[in-house]
Amino acid sequence: MNWLDEVKWDANGLVPVIAQEKGSKHVLMFAWMNREALEKTAELGRAVYFSRSRSKLWFKGEESGHVQTVHQIRMDCDNDVLLLEVTQTGHEPGIACHTGRHSCFFSRYENGRWTVTEPVLKDPATIYPPSPR
Amino acid sequence: MNWLDEVKWDANGLVPVIAQEKGSKHVLMFAWMNREALEKTAELGRAVYFSRSRSKLWFKGEESGHVQTVHQIRMDCDNDVLLLEVTQTGHEPGIACHTGRHSCFFSRYENGRWTVTEPVLKDPATIYPPSPR
Numbered sequence: 001m002n003w004l005d006e007v008k009w010d011a012n013g014l015v016p017v018i019a020q021e022k023g024s025k026h027v028l029m030f031a032w033m034n035r036e037a038l039e040k041t042a043e044l045g046r047a048v049y050f051s052r053s054r055s056k057l058w059f060k061g062e063e064s065g066h067v068q069t070v071h072q073i074r075m076d077c078d079n080d081v082l083l084l085e086v087t088q089t090g091h092e093p094g095i096a097c098h099t100g101r102h103s104c105f106f107s108r109y110e111n112g113r114w115t116v117t118e119p120v121l122k123d124p125a126t127i128y129p130p131s132p133r
Numbered sequence: 134m135n136w137l138d139e140v141k142w143d144a145n146g147l148v149p150v151i152a153q154e155k156g157s158k159h160v161l162m163f164a165w166m167n168r169e170a171l172e173k174t175a176e177l178g179r180a181v182y183f184s185r186s187r188s189k190l191w192f193k194g195e196e197s198g199h200v201q202t203v204h205q206i207r208m209d210c211d212n213d214v215l216l217l218e219v220t221q222t223g224h225e226p227g228i229a230c231h232t233g234r235h236s237c238f239f240s241r242y243e244n245g246r247w248t249v250t251e252p253v254l255k256d257p258a259t260i261y262p263p264s265p266r
Contacts, residue, residue, distance in 0.1 A: 003246050018151055018160060025158035027151060030214040042242060073242040074250075077230050081163040083238045097210050105216045109175060109206040113136050117207075 004035055008080040014050060017082045021094065022071055028088060028096035029104040031058075038073075038082070045070050047086060064098075064127045066090040091122060100124045137168055141213040147183060150215045154227065155204055161221060161229035162237040164191075171206075171215070178203050180219060197231075197260045199223035224255060233257045 007015055014032045021028050031049040033041065037057055040048040047068035051058035061067030072085035088094025088102075097104040099120060106118035140148055147165045154161050164182040166174065170190055173181040180201035184191040194200030205218035221227025221235075230237040232253060239251035 003242065006247055016149055016163065018163065020160055027153055027160065027216055030149065030151065030209060074238040075240040075242070075247055076163060076237040077232050077234075077239065078237075079240075081237075083160055099210050101210075104209040104211075104214075105207040106210065107208040107212075109136065109208070114139055114208055 004039060006079055007035075007038065007075065007082075008078065009035065010080070014052070015080060015082055017049065017084060019047060019068060019084045019086050019096065021096075022085050022087050026103050027105055028068075028086065028094070028102070031060075033082065041070055041084075042073060047084060061090060063129060064090065064095070066095050066127070068096070093121065095121050095127070098124060098128075100127060137172060139212055140168075140171065140208065140215075141211065142168065143213070147185070148213060148215055150182065150217060152180060152201060152217045152219050152229065154229075155218050155220050159236050160238055161201075161219065161227070161235070164193075166215065174203055174217075175206060180217060194223060196262060197223065197228070199228050199260075201229070226254065228254050228260070231257060231261075233260060 013034050017031050017033050019028045034050040037048045037050045047060040047070055049058045067089050068086040070084050070086055074083040088096050093102055100122045101118045101120055106116055107114040108117045146167050150164050150166050152161045167183040170181045170183045180193040180203055182191045200222050201219040203217050203219055207216040221229050226235055233255045234251045234253055239249055240247040241250045
């Protein structure tokens with residue numbers, strides 16, 4: 001059986017993906033892949049997701065330059081979630097989030113409210129081209 | 134606005150949740166929560182998920198004793214994914230996976246196939262009660 005067939009794709013042909021930074025082990029982001037995205041990720045050694053909002057392959061870093069080099073692809077016990085070990089390139093420290101932060105998980109729950117806990121490392125206006133997306 | 138209302142629940146009233154081990158920073162598992170599960174998790178300081186297969190709250194460890202103490206709850210930039218920082222109790226080293234392994238992410242992609250990379254720490258037959266589940 002082809003390794004791509006072993007993944008349990010959901011009703012939309014997608015699988016959830018967690019990206020974790022090599023070294024720091026920070027969880028950087030969460031996204032989705034379809035079959036083609038996973039195949040490309042393995043082939044290129046860089047993270048390729050499927051953008052649900054734009055309904056197309058999303059070569060992480062294609063606009064921002066913040067490409068994710070993929071060192072390892074793992075799958076969970078139910079074959080329906082993937083975990084990538086990545087190096088977040090293009091900025092030091094790495095910026096995975098579209099808000100210009102290191103990680104997308106910058107809100108923390110505390111005493112009945114969500115608090116922002118991570119600084120913006122780079123203004124998003126300077127990360128993304130001004131053309132309509 | 135109530136902090137629970139800030140979460141963008143999906144069409145089924147759920148949100149994906151990543152559990153990461155405090156200290157080792159290993160990603161242990163991935164599951165789902167509904168509003169009640171998240172509220173209970175914050176209230177009790179232990180992970181409560183929503184089991185999609187059983188359509189009910191799943192107090193992690195209720196059968197296995199492998200309870201997850203929750204130290205931190207984080208949310209991502211789109212308010213639609215949660216990240217828990219947990220201590221996996223009940224066995225040393227912690228067992229998060231129903232297969233008796235430390236982490237659910239024990240399959241690794243290598244040269245066109247998935248390979249099991251983590252040992253079974255405890256026989257699942259001795260973790261779960263023999264009664265029909």
